Amino acid sequence: MTDSLASGSTGRRRKILATGGFAHFIHDGFTDTMYVLLPLWAEAFGLSHSQVGFLKMCSSGALASFQIPAGLLAERFGERAVLVIGTIIAGVSFALLGLAGGFAALIVTLIAFGIGSSTQHPLASTIVSKAYDGGGRRAALGTYNFSGDLGKVAVPVTVATGAVAIGWRESVMAYGVIGIAAGVLIYFLLRRFDAGDRPRSEPVQEAKADAAPPGWGVRDRRGFSVLSIIGMIDTGARLSFLTFMPFLLISKGAAVESVGFALALVFVGGAAGKLLCGLIAERVGIIRTTVITEVATGGMILALVALPLTPALFLLPVLGVALNGTSSVLYGTVGDFIDPDRQARAFGLFYTLGVGSGALSPLLFGIISDAGGVELTLNLLAAAVFLTLPLCAFLTPSLARLKI
Numbered sequence: 001m002t003d004s005l006a007s008g009s010t011g012r013r014r015k016i017l018a019t020g021g022f023a024h025f026i027h028d029g030f031t032d033t034m035y036v037l038l039p040l041w042a043e044a045f046g047l048s049h050s051q052v053g054f055l056k057m058c059s060s061g062a063l064a065s066f067q068i069p070a071g072l073l074a075e076r077f078g079e080r081a082v083l084v085i086g087t088i089i090a091g092v093s094f095a096l097l098g099l100a101g102g103f104a105a106l107i108v109t110l111i112a113f114g115i116g117s118s119t120q121h122p123l124a125s126t127i128v129s130k131a132y133d134g135g136g137r138r139a140a141l142g143t144y145n146f147s148g149d150l151g152k153v154a155v156p157v158t159v160a161t162g163a164v165a166i167g168w169r170e171s172v173m174a175y176g177v178i179g180i181a182a183g184v185l186i187y188f189l190l191r192r193f194d195a196g197d198r199p200r201s202e203p204v205q206e207a208k209a210d211a212a213p214p215g216w217g218v219r220d221r222r223g224f225s226v227l228s229i230i231g232m233i234d235t236g237a238r239l240s241f242l243t244f245m246p247f248l249l250i251s252k253g254a255a256v257e258s259v260g261f262a263l264a265l266v267f268v269g270g271a272a273g274k275l276l277c278g279l280i281a282e283r284v285g286i287i288r289t290t291v292i293t294e295v296a297t298g299g300m301i302l303a304l305v306a307l308p309l310t311p312a313l314f315l316l317p318v319l320g321v322a323l324n325g326t327s328s329v330l331y332g333t334v335g336d337f338i339d340p341d342r343q344a345r346a347f348g349l350f351y352t353l354g355v356g357s358g359a360l361s362p363l364l365f366g367i368i369s370d371a372g373g374v375e376l377t378l379n380l381l382a383a384a385v386f387l388t389l390p391l392c393a394f395l396t397p398s399l400a401r402l403k404i
Helices: 010-045 049-065 067-077 080-095 103-117 120-131 138-166 167-194 203-211 221-251 255-283 287-308 309-335 340-372 374-385 388-401
Strands: none
Touching: 010 049, 010 080, 010 103, 010 120, 010 138, 010 167, 010 203, 010 221, 010 255, 049 067, 049 103, 049 138, 049 221, 049 340, 067 080, 067 120, 067 138, 067 340, 080 103, 080 120, 080 167, 120 138, 138 167, 138 255, 138 309, 221 255, 221 340, 221 374, 221 388, 255 287, 255 309, 287 309, 287 374, 287 388, 309 340, 309 388, 340 374
């Protein structure tokens, strides 16, 4: 059986979706626990906001840089093998963070972690996208994204609780071991469901490969470019907000140990946002959904800066809905612009651009925060979010041409 799963049973598709969602849960647990660890590292090693932003850049930059290679490797060796190896590398690197003795050690380990983490988004997305090629792709990817947000909710709180109980080093090492075990489990699950397998040199597949368009397989370059730019702004603003939001709350009087709880509030809303916005976009349209979520995101960031601590905490779940909801709409639309035989590399390109923006923006806003304070930083972030609104007008003609 091949990886073209459009003809597979509904039950099998759901099992593949569940496995992809599990991979997303584990990996998003890794990446978003960083927002808990950054203030702890700043306190433990005496780091400035610029150094905090640089650490986030190292992790996100490595993640962004290796997503396209991950997609290309998957075309040769299959999504399953590359995804599993990357998951195990991420788990080992995360565990090694518990042994880091300073700024330089964190940099090296975070780069290795980012390389391992780079495999999940493009390859798990591709596996799910192929499974639902016959219909329901956007809703399936919304569910896949929802699974990742469950990891964002559960893992940072768990690691933060462990940091208080047994120390951040031990807590980090424990989740790293869980990640290694998860990589092994993902391998056996995908193998059982015959998903993400190595491409086969059967005559039918060779003919299909010959029929595939060369290069990236982009069906509408203008539309894909505008979608990618919106994704870059959205991801850059989101990752920068999550990096410096804990410092804003600390400046309002929150304890460092409570940052995990505050992030959980954002991610609870984000989990609902990614699930609901993918479904809403199917009904009211991609452009309307994107405009609503981006306006809400920018406005609530401005409100968060102005509010005292307690009202700010109550706002966080609502902000999370808008903050993370846009990405489901964008991710679910990528496949519509790409030929099915080029989705692994195209998803890799899309995620590379987005996470690349997310890698550079924390460093930039960290420098701004050191110079002008964290409140100025978040106000500028809100302004950046509003830049997506005029871009939506440029995306509309492409969506109409492709009848999306």
